[in-house]
Amino acid sequence: MxxxxxxxxxxxxxxxxxxxxxxxxxxxxxxxxxxxxNAKPCAGVLPTRDGQVLLARRAVEPYLGRWDIIGGFLEHDETPDAAATREAFEETGLTLVLLDLLGIYTDVYGSNGYSTLNIYYIARITAGQPNPADDVVELAWFHPDTLPDAMAFPNHTHHVLSDWARWLRSSATVQQSRKRL
Known part of the structure; x- marks a missing residue:
């Protein structure tokens, strides 16, 4: 704004x-x-399981009804990693462990027009079952080749998911190399 x-x-x-x-x-x-x-800081998380990522369908504007990466704005006294795990719990009921920092991306938030600085992590579920809550109406797992086209915040989420797919491929390569040793 x-x-x-x-x-x-x-x-x-x-x-x-x-x-x-x-x-x-x-x-x-x-x-x-x-x-x-100044950009408003946001943190998000890509829970990954069996080569899939958990995405959330938005229950609120902006981008009502579109698929989104789990996450949200940092509170004034919160670190990005704490915000990512808090948002994941609020939106999905899941407890996560962060595995890797995926990247940092900029965007503009909805019709307000203010800049955001979005920090994304790769995560693994440690407890709970996916259950949509807070500002989420649905959760679903997606393979890299079946990711939805109509994503929320398309200026950056497609880049995030592309980087996640690249991370997934490199992670699989490392796992294969370890099996051969």
């Missing part, structure tokens, strides 16, 4: 380029406060 008014004094912000800055920023003409538009 692009701020229109100064949070310090309430004056309407103006766009201008600050000295030494290559971007146009929103600046308060009265007090000089700069309203930086």
């Amino acid at each position: 692009v701020p229109r008014f100064c949070v310090q004094c309430g004056q309407m912000l103006q766009e201008r380029r600050l000295q030494g800055d290559h971007r146009v920023r929103r600046v308060c003409p009265a007090c000089g406060h700069v309203a930086y538009e």
